[in-house]
Amino acid sequence: MDSLLNMEKQLKAVSDTNRLKLLACLKQGEVCVCDLVDILEVSQPAVSQQLRKLKEAGIILERKKGTWKHYRLNEKQSPYIQSILNTLEPISIHHCGPSCCSEEGHQ
Amino acid sequence: MDSLLNMEKQLKAVSDTNRLKLLACLKQGEVCVCDLVDILEVSQPAVSQQLRKLKEAGIILERKKGTWKHYRLNEKQSPYIQSILNTLEPISIHHCGPSCCSEEGHQ
DNA sequence: TTATTATATAACTATATACTTATATATAGA
DNA sequence: TCTATATATAAGTATATAGTTATATAATAA
Numbered sequence: 440m441d442s443l444l445n446m447e448k449q450l451k452a453v454s455d456t457n458r459l460k461l462l463a464c465l466k467q468g469e470v471c472v473c474d475l476v477d478i479l480e481v482s483q484p485a486v487s488q489q490l491r492k493l494k495e496a497g498i499i500l501e502r503k504k505g506t507w508k509h510y511r512l513n514e515k516q517s518p519y520i521q522s523i524l525n526t527l528e529p530i531s532i533h534h535c536g537p538s539c540c541s542e543e544g545h546q
Numbered sequence: 547m548d549s550l551l552n553m554e555k556q557l558k559a560v561s562d563t564n565r566l567k568l569l570a571c572l573k574q575g576e577v578c579v580c581d582l583v584d585i586l587e588v589s590q591p592a593v594s595q596q597l598r599k600l601k602e603a604g605i606i607l608e609r610k611k612g613t614w615k616h617y618r619l620n621e622k623q624s625p626y627i628q629s630i631l632n633t634l635e636p637i638s639i640h641h642c643g644p645s646c647c648s649e650e651g652h653q
Numbered sequence: 654t655t656a657t658t659a660t661a662t663a664a665c666t667a668t669a670t671a672c673t674t675a676t677a678t679a680t681a682g683a
Numbered sequence: 684t685c686t687a688t689a690t691a692t693a694a695g696t697a698t699a700t701a702g703t704t705a706t707a708t709a710a711t712a713a
Contacts, residue, residue: 441633443563450630454557455671456550472690485672487691506680506689522629523557526548562701579660592702594661613659613710 441517452496453523457481458489462512462523463530465499469511474532548624559603560630564588565596569619569630570637572606576618581639 476483493499502509583590600606609616
């Protein structure tokens with residue numbers, strides 16, 4: 440079973456509208472940070488810090504590609520996090536351009 | 547669908563170990579505040595404030611009986627809150643006494 | 654009515670949170 | 684190498700959170 444402390448950490452990570460929006464974006468697959476910055480109306484460092492919080496809770500995974508970093512949902516989630524993800528209405532993003540987010544960019 | 551703000555409110559309400567413990571206690575049914583104060587190692591006003599936060603998020607319901615107040619889980623929960631409740635290991639409490647928590651006290 | 658008891662609220666405080674701007678790091682390209 | 688770009692980290696700040704103690708409220712008992 441999950442320890443209470445681990446549950447608290449995971450739940451704190453998702454109890455914020457901006458982080459919920461980030462997760463809603465990631466429902467469509469891997470997204471690079473630059474695209475996420477366009478969605479949230481906060482600064483780039485703010486997004487970076489939100490992503491770190493989600494990553495440290497084990498909810499998202501990162502992949503480095505050149506100067507870019509792509510984030511995606513962890514395929515393994517605790518049931519209650521998965522239930523939250525299921526509830527979230529996906530947010531579709533417009534990718535920033537072929538240089539960072541084209542299909543051939545994903546490997 | 548749940549609005550992001552409502553999700554945030556509910557998730558904030560459960561992202562705290564003491565409130566998770568309260569919910570774990572309530573899995574066994576209705577419990578009065580005095581018993582909950584014995585479980586958490588914090589003051590009575592602290593417990594009262596935690597209960598209020600859970601109540602305002604719609605996760606628990608209250609019933610007044612004389613000077614006592616009994617709290618129980620709301621039977622209607624959003625799926626993700628229900629999933630959290632399912633994950634919680636129940637905490638069994640020893641009722642404070644027949645005056646407030648006996649079976650005939652429950653009506 | 655007065656005293657007692659259960660719970661809630663108020664006022665306060667220390668810590669956590671979520672931004673901001675400035676700067677660091679790391680990669681790519683000229 | 685030098686410059687530009689993507690992202691992360693550092694430092695600072697305003698607000699939120701979760702506890703505390705003191706007090707208020709409401710119901711019961713004497």
